[in-house]
Structures are given as structure tokens and as C-alpha cells.
Amino acid sequence: MQYFVVSVDMGSFHSAAEALITTQPNVSKIVKSLEDELNMTLLNRTRSGVIITPQGERIYAYAIEVLKNINMINEFKKGQEIETLSISSVPSNTLSFYLSQFYNANKQEKDIQLDFFETNVQNVIRRVHARKSELGFVYISKRSMSAFRQQIKSKGLEYNELTKAPLYLFVGKNSPLYRKKSVNETALKDIKLIQYHEKQFSLYNHLGHIKEDVIYNGENMSISYTNSDSFLTQLIKNTEYGCIGSSFVKNQYHELGIKAIPITSCEKSISFGYIRRKKDEISDLAKSLILYFDDIKRF
Template sequence: MDVKQLQYFVVSVDMGSFHAAAEALITTQPNVSKIVKSLEEELDMVLLNRNRNGVTITPQGESIYMYAIEVLKNINIINEFKKGQGLEMLSISSVPSDTLSFHLSKFYNDESKKNIQIDFFETNVEEILKRVHSRKSELGFVYISKRSMSAFKQTIKSKGLEYHELAKTPLYLFVGPNSPLYTRESVDKATIKDIKLVQYQEKQYSLYSQLGHIKEDFLYNRDNISVSYTNSDCFLIQLLKNTSCGFIGSSFINNQYQEYGIKAIPILSYEKSISFGYIHRRRDSLSNLAKSLILYFDNLEMDGK
């Protein structure tokens, strides 16, 4: 089996015919058909059904296709490494954060004289742990509530990870001009039960769950509160700007969404209740670029530092 066989198979599936695949690969239709057939014979599987209109993938082909995609993707990554010798690279996973994205862009600009590449991936805390554990990311930036910290530390220890806190931050209610709470200087959690909320999709480490304490709390009574979920920071911002929805979250900069007319209102009794920091693999030394980024964040005037 070789790379060309996998490439011709994947392109044939994507294009839907050997003829279209041949055009994309700048070769002939018989050559594409021959190479895909050689892959099928080597695997002793029928990967594609041939018909007058082109080709369709078989159930066996579906499984091989997914693995072939990963192989081709990894080969491209290896080739990029070969091209970019001397290139400093930093891969980061983070919870969605407009503030973090802003400061990463400033850091990149400050380091622009160097030959660097930063890969940035936004997702939830559970996925960040997986990505750092599997070495897809060197650093993972997260917000963790006081209530979740014990379970969080046990989880990362079992995965060979460690957590470093950069700041203690408040829990805020973020709202836009359409919210009846927009002019408030502070709110308590009883007030929040009367508004619709939009939250990031998190299972175990949601900051929204910081407000829940016992079963009688309003958090557990779904009849009394309306919550929608998203994994998009852009969609969250637009909802806060244009509707009366609120968002319970944290930020090491309290004016995170100020440019969009969105106000951060402190939630009483939850001052400095959220930890902001990064995770990395315990036994691995940080790259020079990662160290520079951590130093950059250390020098920021964060809330609570």
C-alpha cells in the first residue's frame, strides 16, 4: 500500500467519479481506476461501487476512507515540518474567549520578527484535556470554577497533565443594551433566574454550574430558567448584542465585550471565584515560544493579580 493509492481513492470518493478524479489529479481515468483497483485487491475489499454515473462508496470503503483521510493529513503535516525547519511552532487549545484571541494576536504581532507559527483551536474544557493529553496542543487555556476545581485536578493528574493558574477572576453576567439588567452595577443569582441565558456547551466544567449548590437551587429547576447552548463566541456576541439574553461567564479582562456594547455585571458572592490558567503535559518541557506566551500573560494586568 502506498500514499498514491490512498490519495486516488479519497479523491475518487470526493469527486464521485474516476473521470472527475482524473481531472483533479491531472492524470487519466484508466490510471485512477487501475490504482484504486490495486488498493481494493491489496485489502481484499470492495471500496467503491462502479455505475454509469460514477462511483459510490461501500460500507467497507467508508471505514477505509476515514483512516485514509487521517493518513494523508498527517503526511501533509510532516511535509510542512520538513519545509519549515527553523520555524517555531505553538499549538494552543482554548475555551472560546474574545479576550484571549485578542491577546494572542497582540503576542503574535510582538513576535512577528521571528519565524513562528501559532495554531489556535477553540473548544470545551473536556476536549481541551484530550487535545493536550494527545499532544495535539502544547497549551490549553481554561476557566475553572472553585466548585469544579477538585474534580478537575483529579482528572488532569490521571492524564499526566498539570494546571497553572494565571489569575483569579469574578463570575459575571454579560448582557447587551436590550437586557432589563443592563444598567445594574451588580446582580445576585436570584435575579438571573428571571432572564434567558445562552451558555457555552460544557458537560462537567460549565461556569454556569458554579451557581448551583444544592438541589433546591434555581439551577436545577428547569421550569424556572431558560438556557440555550452554543460553541460559537461570534454567535454568543450577536445574541447578547441583539436580544435580552444574558451569559454567565468569566474573563481576566472585565471589559471583554465592551466594544460590542456588552456589559459585564459582577454576580454578588462570586468575586474571584473563577480560576483562569493553562494546562500542559507534566513531563514535557515548554517550548521557548510557549514560555514567551506565559510570560506575556504574566505581565498583563489581570483582574485579581
């Protein structure tokens, strides 16, 4: 059937043979065998090629659907042989790096596929709840944890903490705070910040108790938002803008000449972990990944 379809598409047995990497007599023989089996003339042979008959037109339409279904079945069979793990995560090049390391460590033992979707915390929750992702990796500030746990509990999800990490101010050489070894929350009152777009669970919100007293009264305070990791990185690197973030991106930024300055009083204030559906049994591949990240000091 495939030889017949390709012959129609190519307009001749010769061209079909080239496309199918076989010989012209073989294509002609197989198409003739199909015609004999159906007791129909599907193609009229001419010196310049082949012309499809009215009967052939109808068979061609059926043949296309049959071949599509065969391809779908083959893809399904192939998919059954591959272990797939779908993950959602807040932006983190460090996490992406160690996912690639996990893949390399496991690919020799089994055929695996990692589907990775990077987004904000709310969308990570939605994707795990809708079973679009089996695991969702997030970092949550201590002040947001209660609201976060309440929200995911209502959706039948649970949060498992892997580690705690400090909060940093990330700045480039154009920032007036670049040479500081540490900063307190008061020092943030007159700087420009670029943050990931998070309505409810932004790490910037961890500084909530000083918003009215310090941050919003700062003369030069300016906060911009983005969902682009590249834009955020370039703005920090090349302008006076800074970003409040966790230690999980510390090594990533250091390689770009961006300095991570500890924010005093915010030590071990950020929780990093994963969410999953509470009543669902997770796959063996997901269990392996969790064990791999158990030694979270690698972050």
C-alpha cells in the first residue's frame, strides 16, 4: 500500500523507487500485486509515468488513512518502550543542568525521555494538578509557605521539601551595591529590581514586612517583571538592576560575572522541593530522580 501511495505522489515507478530506496521493477511488481488482490486497476501506465484511475483515487484516500494509523500504532509501541518523566519547574538553569546529568547517568540502563516545562509557581501547580507533569519543582519563601500549602492541599497535591536555602541579591558590576559583602533589607530601598513574574509566590514578597516602611518609600525604588530568563540575566549583568533570588542560581550567575550578595536575616529562608499528586503512585523514574536530588547539597 505504501508503494502505491508513493507511486501516486511521485508520478512514476522510477521516482517512487528512488524515494523508497528500491528498484523500479520491484515497485511495479508490488503495485500490480495490490491491484490483483483488489481486482482493480489503480494506475494507468504511460511512457512518462503513472496516472491514477477513478478507482485508484478512492483506494488512495483509504490508503493514506491506513498508513497514518499504522504510523500512530508504531509511535505508540515506541512510546511504550520508553520511560517518560514529565517535569514542571520554576526557572533554574542549575536544575536543568542536573536533570541532564540525571539523564546521562540513567540512559545506559534504560531508554528514558525527560519532558521539561519551565514556568511560574502557579502554572507548576496547575500542570501537576492536571497530570500534565508528574513532578513540579518550586522554591517557596518561608512567609508564603502557609498559603502555598493550603492552596495545593485543596487540589489534592502535596509538597515535599528537599532543602532550605538563603536569599541573595544578585547584581552586576554597574550596581552601586556590587562591592558589598552582604546587605540588609534597608539597603534595598533605593535600588532597581527585576523579578520573575510571580503574582503570589515571588521571592521578593519574602521581604513583605519592610514593604511599607522601607521599599515603597525609597526614592529610587523600581521593580520590573519578566518571564524571560535571558532578559533578566542580561539586565542584571549590564545595568544597575538587581534581582532577589535563591542560592539555586548562584553558580549560574557567577559564571556571568554577576555577584550573589547574601541578604542578612534571610538565611535558610527559602524552601526548595517538589509537588506531586497525593493519591497517585509516582513512576520508578520519578522515584529515581527524587533519590538523585536527595543529596541536594549539589545545588
